[in-house]
Structure formats: C-alpha cells, structure tokens
Amino acid sequence: MESILVSGGAGYIGSHTVVALLEKGYKPVVLDSLVTGHRQSVAKDVPFFQGDIADSQLVRKIVEQEQISAVIHFAARSLVGESAEKPDLYFEENTAKTNRFVSTLLHCGVKRIIFSSTAATYGIPEDIPIPETAPTVPINPYGFSKLMIEQSFAWLEKAYGLEWIALRYFNAAGAVLDGSLGENHQPETHLIPLILKTALGQRKEIGIFGTDYSTPDGTCIRDYIHVLDLAMAHILALEALAKGTAKGVYNVGTGSGYSVKEVIETARRVTGRTIPAVESPRRPGDPDRLVAKVEKIESLLGWTPRFSSLEQIIESAWAWHRSHPKGYGE
Ligand code: UFG
Numbered sequence: 531m532e533s534i535l536v537s538g539g540a541g542y543i544g545s546h547t548v549v550a551l552l553e554k555g556y557k558p559v560v561l562d563s564l565v566t567g568h569r570q571s572v573a574k575d576v577p578f579f580q581g582d583i584a585d586s587q588l589v590r591k592i593v594e595q596e597q598i599s600a601v602i603h604f605a606a607r608s609l610v611g612e613s614a615e616k617p618d619l620y621f622e623e624n625t626a627k628t629n630r631f632v633s634t635l636l637h638c639g640v641k642r643i644i645f646s647s648t649a650a651t652y653g654i655p656e657d658i659p660i661p662e663t664a665p666t667v668p669i670n671p672y673g674f675s676k677l678m679i680e681q682s683f684a685w686l687e688k689a690y691g692l693e694w695i696a697l698r699y700f701n702a703a704g705a706v707l708d709g710s711l712g713e714n715h716q717p718e719t720h721l722i723p724l725i726l727k728t729a730l731g732q733r734k735e736i737g738i739f740g741t742d743y744s745t746p747d748g749t750c751i752r753d754y755i756h757v758l759d760l761a762m763a764h765i766l767a768l769e770a771l772a773k774g775t776a777k778g779v780y781n782v783g784t785g786s787g788y789s790v791k792e793v794i795e796t797a798r799r800v801t802g803r804t805i806p807a808v809e810s811p812r813r814p815g816d817p818d819r820l821v822a823k824v825e826k827i828e829s830l831l832g833w834t835p836r837f838s839s840l841e842q843i844i845e846s847a848w849a850w851h852r853s854h855p856k857g858y859g860e
Contacts, residue, residue: 533557533596534768535640537583537631538604539576540567542713543646543702543757547602548572549711550761556768559596561589562605568858571711583631593638600642600771601635602764603628609719610650610670610815617671624675629682636690643683644767647696647779649753649820651677658787659753659823662698662779670815680779687777695767695776700753700783700822702760704843705850712850713757714857722754722844725794726851729803736805738790740812749790751819753783756837756846766831776830783822784838793840800844 534551538544539560544567551558552573559577572578577596581588583605592598606624607613613620632643650673651666668674679696686692703722705712713723721736728736741748763782770776788796791807798805827833837846 531555531557532600533559533598535559535561535592535596535598535601536604537561537601538567538606538646540564540569540572541604542715543699543760544604545571545711546706546757547604547761547764548576549706550758550765552576554765556765559592559598561592566607566715568714570858582627584627586630586634589631589634590638593635593640598640600644600768601640602644602768603631604646606646606676608672610672611719613670613672613675614815620671620675624672625678628679632686632692636686636692641691642693642768642771644764644771645679645683645694645696647676647680647698648673649698649700649781649783649822651680651698652820654817655820658819659785659821660781661823662781662826669817693771693777695771696779697763697767697782698779699760700755700781700820702757703754704756704758704837704846706758707837707846707849709846709849709853712847712854714854721752721790721793722797722847723851725797725805726801726844726848729797729801729805729848730851730855732855734806736794736807737810738794738807739810739816741809742812743818745789745818747789747791750816751787751789751821753785753787753821754793754838754840754843755783755835756843758837759835763827763831763833766833770831780827780831781822781824782827783824784835785822785824787819787821788840793844796840797844797848800841801848
C-alpha cells in the first residue's frame with residue numbers, strides 16, 4: 531500500500547481527498563497544523579501529525595517512519611481578502627514554507643508532489659474559458675503566493691528531478707454525499723456556505739456583491755467544482771506522475787459558469803427556503819468571470835467531473851450544513 535503524505539489533510543479539500551485516497555487503497559498520512567483545519571475531519575485510524583510543513587525535523591521523521599512515496603500539498607492560507615491586508619503572511623505561509631517543505635522532501639528522496647494551486651493565478655482573464663496557457667497576472671497576493679511556487683517547481687525539476695503537478699482549482703464547493711464531511715471555514719467567506727447558513731436562519735440575508743458586472747444578470751460568474759471531483763483529480767494526478775504520463779499545470783473546473791444570482795436561485799430550489807438576498811456593493815478584487823478550460827485535464831489525466839452539477843453541489847453542501855449547523859463544533 532503506497533503511503534501518501536497529505537499536508538493540510540484536515541482542511542476542507544484535504545479531508546475530502548484523504549477519504550478518496552482511502553477508497554482507492556492508498557495509505558494517507560496527514561500533516562496539519564490545525565490553525566485552520568479540524569482534527570474531527572480526519573478519521574481516527576489515519577496517521578495524523580500535528581505540526582508545520584516548515585518543521586524539517588518533523589517532516590523528515592514522517593517521511594522515514596511512514597515510508598512516504600509522494601505528497602499532496604494542501605497546507606496554506608487561502609483567504610483572498612486577508613492576503614491583500616497581509617501579503618507578507620501569505621508569502622511566508624504559502625511560498626517560503628512550501629519552499630522549505632519541498633526542499634526537505636527532496637533531501638529525503640521524495641520527488642513526487644501534487645500542489646494545490648488556484649485560478650487566482652490568472653488574475654483578470656482575457657479569454658473565457660481560461661486555458662492553462664493564459665497569462666498569469668494575479669490581482670491578489672494569495673494568487674501570487676501560489677504562482678511563485680508553480681514557477682519555482684520548474685527550477686527544482688531541472689536541478690533535482692522534482693516531479694510535480696499543480697492543480698489550479700476554480701471554486702471548490704459541496705461535501706461528501708452523506709453530509710458527514712463538509713466545508714467549515716472560520717470566518718466563512720464563500721458564497722455557497724453563506725447562502726446555506728442564510729437558509730438555516732443563521733444569517734439574516736445573503737449579500738450579492740455587485741450587480742453591474744458585464745455578465746448577463748450583472749453578477750459574477752464562477753466555475754463551481756464539487757470537492758469530490760477535485761479530490762479525484764488529485765488521485766489521477768498522483769497516478770499519472772507515477773507513470774510519468776503527465777506533469778505541470780492543470781485547471782480543475784467544469785467548463786461551465788454560474789452567476790451569483792443563479793447560485794442563490796438554485797439554492798432556493800434545493801432547500802425549499804426563501805433565502806433573502808440583498809444587492810450590495812462590489813467586493814474588491816473580483817473578476818467578472820472565471821471559467822476553466824478543461825480539455826487538458828480531461829485528455830491527459832482522464833478526469834471528468836461526476837458530482838459537479840450545481841444541484842448536486844448544493845444538495846451535498848445542504849446535507850452537511852443541515853446536519854452540522856455548528857460545523858465541526860469546536
Ligand atoms: N459572493 C457574494 N456574496 C457573498 C460571498 C461571495 O456575492 O457573501 C460572490 C463573490 O463576490 C464572487 C462569488 O460570490 O463573485 C464567489 O465568491 P467566493 O468567495 O465563494 O469565491 P471566490 O471566487 O472569491 O474565490 C475562490 C476561492 C479562492 C480562489 C478563487 C479562485 O475561495 O481561494 O476561488 O477562483 F482563489
């Protein structure tokens with residue numbers, strides 16, 4: 531059984547990927563600082579190390595003790611707004627610490643890594659859907675912190691033979707289908723969880739951030755991708771890296787976009803609740819549209835989304851929020 535180190539395995543996308551790894555017969559080993567992750571989101575029998583990716587001694591110990599052969603690296607800060615206020619924090623936590631982490635891994639002989647990247651590397655796209663070859667001009671420090679790592683990997687590949695795939699996620703959403711695992715950010719800033727918290731009566735209303743974008747209904751369009759489909763993309767990426775059939779950067783989205791108003795309407799239908807919405811000012815740094823071109827991941831990794839209709843995403847997220855109104859309840 532191959533042991534895969536999952537940094538940030540107690541986070542939202544990480545914890546869903548741990549479940550997918552178990553289902554596929556891998557042995558996931560989690561390293562998470564629990565700064566934003568939740569211990570309860572990882573099954574008790576999964577080896578769990580609480581600590582920092584920059585703690586080289588700990589990383590070396592885990593690699594040796596657990597005989598790690600590859601790494602899926604999620605651990606990072608991921609709030610766009612916070613990154614604009616504290617760029618140095620993002621450059622330290624996401625860029626500097628990842629460099630230290632990967633350097634330690636390479637010195638221990640671990641060469642295969644799947645990296646959590648983001649559509650925020652593109653900034654304001656020229657073409658929709660966005661191909662991986664589009665210019666990368668991030669408009670926030672979060673996107674920049676991830677782009678620097680992608681670019682550094684090309685040099686580490688040359689010098690040390692790093693084998694890497696960076697997955698540029700579009701908008702991750704949804705939960706495991708039985709609602710036992712889901713999205714629990716503190717603070718929550720993402721659209722779908724906020725809409726569902728409004729449906730539960732935990733919030734008075736959902737704000738629609740901007741109604742004057744150049745989209746058909748004036749609200750921003752995003753490509754929502756089910757977290758389980760995202761998890762599967764990591765497993766296919768691992769397999770392709772091992773076989774040497776793929777490397778580099780891949781978008782992970784569906785190729786279809788929905789506006790904020792469409793998401794709210796769908797949530798009303800799925801939940802049967804009213805969900806009051808109010809038109810609000812734009813949030814700084816939001817591009818009009820972010821929709822992935824997905825031919826590359828479909829053809830080279832053989833990946834295709836299975837759970838990512840907007841209905842399925844919202845149904846699964848609703849199952850989670852209804853059964854866990856306080857999240858993991860810490
Ligand atoms: N939105 C609202 N009201 C809210 C919250 C969000 O109208 O209360 C809007 C936003 O303005 C945006 C859309 O809903 O137009 C989606 O917003 P999210 O905050 O859910 O997601 P983002 O598209 O801003 O960001 C996500 C990830 C980032 C990542 C980015 C890449 O959270 O980490 O996708 O596309 F960088």
